[in-house]
Amino acid sequence: MGKIVCNISMSLDGYIAGPDDDNDKYPLGKGGERIHEWVYELKSWRSLHGLEGGIDSKDGEIIAEIVESTGAMIMGRRMFDSGEKYWGDNPPFRNPLFIVTHTVPEITSKGGKNIYNFVTGGIESALGKSKAAAGDKDIAIMGGADIIQQFIKAKLLDEIQIHLIPVLFCGGKKLFDNLGDKQIGLEIIRVVNSPNVTHIKYKIVK
Amino acid sequence: MGKIVCNISMSLDGYIAGPDDDNDKYPLGKGGERIHEWVYELKSWRSLHGLEGGIDSKDGEIIAEIVESTGAMIMGRRMFDSGEKYWGDNPPFRNPLFIVTHTVPEITSKGGKNIYNFVTGGIESALGKSKAAAGDKDIAIMGGADIIQQFIKAKLLDEIQIHLIPVLFCGGKKLFDNLGDKQIGLEIIRVVNSPNVTHIKYKIVK
Numbered sequence: 464m465g466k467i468v469c470n471i472s473m474s475l476d477g478y479i480a481g482p483d484d485d486n487d488k489y490p491l492g493k494g495g496e497r498i499h500e501w502v503y504e505l506k507s508w509r510s511l512h513g514l515e516g517g518i519d520s521k522d523g524e525i526i527a528e529i530v531e532s533t534g535a536m537i538m539g540r541r542m543f544d545s546g547e548k549y550w551g552d553n554p555p556f557r558n559p560l561f562i563v564t565h566t567v568p569e570i571t572s573k574g575g576k577n578i579y580n581f582v583t584g585g586i587e588s589a590l591g592k593s594k595a596a597a598g599d600k601d602i603a604i605m606g607g608a609d610i611i612q613q614f615i616k617a618k619l620l621d622e623i624q625i626h627l628i629p630v631l632f633c634g635g636k637k638l639f640d641n642l643g644d645k646q647i648g649l650e651i652i653r654v655v656n657s658p659n660v661t662h663i664k665y666k667i668v669k
Numbered sequence: 670m671g672k673i674v675c676n677i678s679m680s681l682d683g684y685i686a687g688p689d690d691d692n693d694k695y696p697l698g699k700g701g702e703r704i705h706e707w708v709y710e711l712k713s714w715r716s717l718h719g720l721e722g723g724i725d726s727k728d729g730e731i732i733a734e735i736v737e738s739t740g741a742m743i744m745g746r747r748m749f750d751s752g753e754k755y756w757g758d759n760p761p762f763r764n765p766l767f768i769v770t771h772t773v774p775e776i777t778s779k780g781g782k783n784i785y786n787f788v789t790g791g792i793e794s795a796l797g798k799s800k801a802a803a804g805d806k807d808i809a810i811m812g813g814a815d816i817i818q819q820f821i822k823a824k825l826l827d828e829i830q831i832h833l834i835p836v837l838f839c840g841g842k843k844l845f846d847n848l849g850d851k852q853i854g855l856e857i858i859r860v861v862n863s864p865n866v867t868h869i870k871y872k873i874v875k
Contacts, residue, residue, distance in 0.1 A: 475831070475855060475871070476845035477683045494852050625681070627833075629855035629871055633848045639682035642839045646700050649681060649835035654862035661860055661869055665681070665835055 464594055465601035466621040469611055470529050472498040472660075473625050473638050479608055480636035490545035492635045498628040501659045502526060511555045521657045525626075533558055534600025535593040537586070539610040540564035543579075547572060554578065558603075559596040561589040563610060586613050612641050615667065622652065624664040670800055671807035672827040675817055676735050678704040678866075679831050679844050685814055686842035696751035698841045704834040707865045708732060717761045727863045731832075739764055740806025741799035743792070745816040746770035749785075753778060760784065764809075765802040767795040769816060792819050818847050821873065828858065830870040 473479050474497075481492025489495065502508040506517030507527040517523075535558050543562045547554075552574040554560075560578050567581040580596075582589040593602045604614050614620040648668035655662040679685050680703075687698025695701065708714040712723035713733040723729075741764050749768045753760075758780040760766075765784050773787040786802075788795040799808045810820050820826040854874035861868040 481852075482850070497852065627869070629857050631845050631848060631853040631855065633845070633852060634850055639837050639839070642837060644688070644840055646687075646703065646839060647837040649837065651835050651862070651864060651867065654860065654867055656857070656860035656862075656869075658857060661857065661867070663833070663862075663867055 465532070465534060465597060465599055467590070467604065467614070467619055468532075468601045468622045468624070469604040469606075469614070469620060470624045471606060471611070471626065471638065472501070472628055474498055474628050474630050474632040474635075476631045476633065477637050477639060478632035478635040479606065479638045481632055482634040484636060486541065486545040494632070495635065497630050497632075498626075501626065501628065501657075511557075513553055513555075521655055522660060522662075525624075525655060525662050529603070529624075530557065532601050533603045534597030536560045536603045536605050537589045537593055537610065538562050538605040539607050540568075542605065542607045542610075544568075547575065550575065558600075559593070560605075561593045561596075563589050586610065586617065586619070590619065608636050608638055608640065611638065615642055615647070618667075618669045620667050622664060622666055623649075624662060627661040627663060629659075671738070671740060671803060671805055673796070673810065673820070673825055674738075674807045674828045674830065675810040675812075675820070675826060676830040677812060677817070677832065677844065678707070678834055680704055680834050680836050680838040680841075682837045682839065683843050683845060684838035684841040685812065685844045687838055688840040690842060692747065692751040700838070701841065703836050703838075704832075707832065707834065707863075717763075719759055719761075727861055728866060728868075731830075731861060731868050735809070735830075736763065738807050739809045740803030742766045742809045742811050743795045743799055743816065744768050744811040745813045746774075748811065748813045748816075750774075753781065756781065764806075765799070766811075767799045767802075769795050792816065792823065792825070796825065814842050814844055814846065817844065821848055821853070824873075824875045826873055828870060828872055829855075830868060833867040833869060835865075 481495035484492035505523040507523040509517040552572050554575050561580045564581050649665040652664040687701035690698035711729040713729040715723040758778050760781050767786045767788050770787050855871040858870040
């Protein structure tokens with residue numbers, strides 16, 4: 464099997480969503496879209512979303528690499544609920560998606576029925592089911608923060624790639640929170656930088 | 670005149686000191702020395718501290734560049750108090766140091782008398798006095814977090830270079846805190862990476 468990884472955009476002050484996040488009005492928190500702007504112009508991202516055009520760049524290669532290396536994905540229910548209405552009948556996932564949830568919802572979108580898998584047994588159950596689906600490829604933990612924190616605390620996450628965005632949010636949802644009171648060691652695997660974002664891939668020392 | 674800058678080591682989760690910082694027992698907070706380890710082996714850092722040996726590396730060039738470009742320094746009183754006893758009669762500063770304080774202390778170290786300047790009028794007063802001393806070179810805001818935050822809030826800081834360290838502190842003193850509730854824009858000026866640390870220099874959008 465591959466690795467268990469996370470690729471996520473974060474402000475320099477550690478936020479992955481703006482303040483006052485609300486699934487209906489501000490799914491990314493107020494101003495939270497700022498940390499995702501770097502992907503919108505990328506050809507590799509646009510093609511995932513059925514959009515034409517876009518540019519090739521080092522940032523685009525990062526997205527293409529993630530798509531290529533991922534075999535299955537795990538996501539929290541709250542993130543799924545806020546995303547599903549936008550993803551619609553042709554969700555931007557090319558892999559089985561395992562959603563950690565307490566109760567299994569009714570799905571209205573057609574396309575998603577083939578790739579959405581609801582798991583009620585927590586992160587370890589989702590991980591077990593995603594392993595068979597991922598084959599030799601990586602399992603990507605998509606978020607939100609709570610699910611990622613659970614994987615780090617359980618020492619299940621192998622690597623985390625931070626897309627570090629040049630902005631201070633000064634409030635919102637922190638990525639690295641609720642992780643206990645002991646230092647967690649990291650090792651730098653790779654740095655790729657562009658004018659818009661600094662991609663740093665870390666191994667998590669267990 | 671030059672720019673008003675800050676160069677500071679920070680954990681990936683945003684801390685510049687560990688928890689339970691205490692000037693006597695843990696001046697860097699518990700475990701806080703982890704984010705400074707990258708400098709100890711560097712020839713350019715060791716020579717500043719009167720130590721022989723050490724290695725040349727990209728990290729060392731960063732330190733040498735900071736030393737070369739700095740003409741004056743501003744520091745908070747608490748940081749000064751925790752440092753002075755270690756710096757002794759031959760402090761590792763080659764420039765005038767302006768210490769923001771409420772009251773002017775008695776100094777016991779000999780060497781420092783020539784470069785320590787105590788300023789009781791707050792950060793703007795310290796800035797005014799340091800400008801003449803800096804000449805064409807930069808004024809470096811050394812810390813602690815509170816002084817750096819005051820400079821950012823007052824829109825006086827031009828650039829900040831983060832030496833981003835691969836570790837999660839999971840607690841301690843945050844660099845970016847108390848900055849209000851509005852996003853602060855940054856622009857990436859330069860990224861230099863080594864196996865131990867990622868140096869990212871940002872312009873602060875005012």
